[in-house]
Amino acid sequence: MQALDTQTTIAVIGAGAMGSGIAQVAAQAGHRVYLHDQRDGAAEAGRDGVAKQLQRRVDKGKMQQQDLDAIIGRIQPVANLDEVADAGLVIEAIIEDLDIKRELLANLENLCTGDAILATNTSSISVTALGAGMKKPERLVGMHFFNPAPLMALVEVVMGLATSKAVAETVHATATAWGKKPVYATSTPGFIVNRVARPFYAESLRLLQEQATDAATLDAIIREAGQFRMGAFELTDLIGHDVNYAVTNSVFNSYFQDPRFLPSLIQKELVEAGRLGRKNGQGFYPYGEGAEKPEPQTEPAHQSDETVVIVEGNPGVAAPLIQRLREAGLTIVERDGPGQLRFGNAVLALTDGRMATERAATDGTSNLVLFDLAFDYSKASRLALAAADQTSEAAVSNACALLQKAGVAVSLLADRPGLVVMRTVAMLANEAADAALHGVATIADIDLAMKAGLNYPEGPLSWSDRLGTGHVFNVLTNIQNSYAEDRYRPALLLRKNAFAQKGFYS
Numbered sequence: 001m002q003a004l005d006t007q008t009t010i011a012v013i014g015a016g017a018m019g020s021g022i023a024q025v026a027a028q029a030g031h032r033v034y035l036h037d038q039r040d041g042a043a044e045a046g047r048d049g050v051a052k053q054l055q056r057r058v059d060k061g062k063m064q065q066q067d068l069d070a071i072i073g074r075i076q077p078v079a080n081l082d083e084v085a086d087a088g089l090v091i092e093a094i095i096e097d098l099d100i101k102r103e104l105l106a107n108l109e110n111l112c113t114g115d116a117i118l119a120t121n122t123s124s125i126s127v128t129a130l131g132a133g134m135k136k137p138e139r140l141v142g143m144h145f146f147n148p149a150p151l152m153a154l155v156e157v158v159m160g161l162a163t164s165k166a167v168a169e170t171v172h173a174t175a176t177a178w179g180k181k182p183v184y185a186t187s188t189p190g191f192i193v194n195r196v197a198r199p200f201y202a203e204s205l206r207l208l209q210e211q212a213t214d215a216a217t218l219d220a221i222i223r224e225a226g227q228f229r230m231g232a233f234e235l236t237d238l239i240g241h242d243v244n245y246a247v248t249n250s251v252f253n254s255y256f257q258d259p260r261f262l263p264s265l266i267q268k269e270l271v272e273a274g275r276l277g278r279k280n281g282q283g284f285y286p287y288g289e290g291a292e293k294p295e296p297q298t299e300p301a302h303q304s305d306e307t308v309v310i311v312e313g314n315p316g317v318a319a320p321l322i323q324r325l326r327e328a329g330l331t332i333v334e335r336d337g338p339g340q341l342r343f344g345n346a347v348l349a350l351t352d353g354r355m356a357t358e359r360a361a362t363d364g365t366s367n368l369v370l371f372d373l374a375f376d377y378s379k380a381s382r383l384a385l386a387a388a389d390q391t392s393e394a395a396v397s398n399a400c401a402l403l404q405k406a407g408v409a410v411s412l413l414a415d416r417p418g419l420v421v422m423r424t425v426a427m428l429a430n431e432a433a434d435a436a437l438h439g440v441a442t443i444a445d446i447d448l449a450m451k452a453g454l455n456y457p458e459g460p461l462s463w464s465d466r467l468g469t470g471h472v473f474n475v476l477t478n479i480q481n482s483y484a485e486d487r488y489r490p491a492l493l494l495r496k497n498a499f500a501q502k503g504f505y506s
């Protein structure tokens with residue numbers, strides 16, 4: 001399907017944060033853009049805001065003044081809705097309210113030409129429900145941009161029950177022509193990103209609630225071992241707890257209160273306290289004048305005279321860590337075994353979702369210390385460790401010393417199932433697998449959405465393939481056993497792939 005050509009006029013209704021950004025994207029792509037807002041002066045203010053943003057680029061020498069003038073010249077504020085009648089694509093980005101959006105869509109249907117496409121930027125309302133009152137719901141499609149629209153590459157092209165395939169394909173092709181990375185999604189709660197990302201916040205919140213460690217340490221582990229841009233607490237402070245908590249509640253309630261999406265009491269309390277994050281100076285962290293962000297818990301230097309690491313069995317994804325230890329001057333001895341490292345009296349193993357205490361007792365392993373997943377063990381600057389209750393202090397110290405010899409900072413956590421990065425990634429992959437099974441989007445589009453919409457270092461399903469579906473399935477099964485909670489139940493597709501010994505892409 002062809003993209004709309006630049007001769008097609010685009011209309012954007014609602015000139016707030018999103019509408020202005022979308023108008024900028026369309027104008028930068030060469031379209032004439034009508035910008036309408038019911039508030040007097042808002043459309044002009046939206047256009048001025050775009051000019052201000054672009055001026056910064058001109059000042060930095062990244063854009064020519066004449067290009068800025070041309071883009072701004074193409075954005076035309078219009079006072080009356082009637083003036084958008086000849087637009088070929090109308091994108092609404094007004095207040096998130098079903099009835100108000102329905103009324104707008106009814107008006108647009110009456111005044112726009114029969115072949116005009118109507119698109120909604122809604123992030124939480126069903127496109128099917130929005131189309132229900134329309135004469136021709138097949139011409140309504142979701143065109144879900146991410147904030148800030150000019151910078152974020154992802155556009156979810158959301159198909160309601162009645163959306164015509166041709167309409168969705170035209171919008172998909174148009175988003176591509178605008179330099180975006182579009183993905184198709186069916187109109188299900190949270191679409192792709194706002195659904196699949198829930199565990200990213202939920203698992204850190206849960207670990208904080210269970211006093212695994214503090215917020216700054218969890219954030220540091222997610223960044224430095226997981227290679228995510230931000231930890232869950234930094235990110236929710238930035239998003240605003242009111243907004244993030246509302247999305248969680250919306251997804252939870254839309255899925256008939258499936259425990260998988262259970263909101264967090266800690267976040268509820270922050271909202272109740274008015275600690276909304278950066279925007280009002282206090283969230284998990286303080287942001288006022290002179291406020292200092294707390295340091296993550298980092299183990300002091302541990303000494304060990306040991307020089308030999310015995311690698312028992314296949315280290316799997318942790319193989320680059322062995323290489324780092326070798327490069328640090330340690331002697332590596334390989335022999336058969338269950339996939340673990342021995343350093344002096346310490347036994348180190350990658351978490352399989354069981355608490356160290358339970359695993360040590362069940363497997364009869366003395367002095368067990370579990371380590372967390374890293375996105376890339378050859379680069380991770382920090383790793384989380386958790387020791388079994390039965391493990392001696394000397395063994396814990398040896399385990400810390402070993403990682404420190406490889407230049408890895410160690411955060412020692414209380415013994416909780418699945419540690420931090422492993423648990424988060426397993427739950428992200430689980431949600432992604434469930435979304436794929438339910439036909440929300442293709443496997444490739446889900447991974448693309450999580451990378452382009454949230455800057456994840458890797459799509460959860462390709463990450464799961466790298467870890468081995470069997471390992472992810474084990475981790476989830478073990479976490480589910482630990483809590484006896486439905487929240488951690490492995491998704492059917494993950495379970496099936498684990499038994500078929502295959503990945504999502506193979």
Ligand code: NAI
Pocket residue numbers: 013014015016017018019036037038039042092093094095096097100104121122123124144145146147
């Ligand atoms: P906003 O509050 O910044 O802007 C909304 C604008 O719509 C306001 O200027 C308001 O005057 C105008 N408006 C309200 N009712 C109107 C009507 N009947 N006709 C014309 N104009 C009307 O809101 P924001 O953040 O730009 O969100 C807009 C839409 O985009 C919502 O549906 C929201 O869910 C969605 N969205 C928001 C994202 C975000 O991060 N803020 C991300 C993706 C989607």
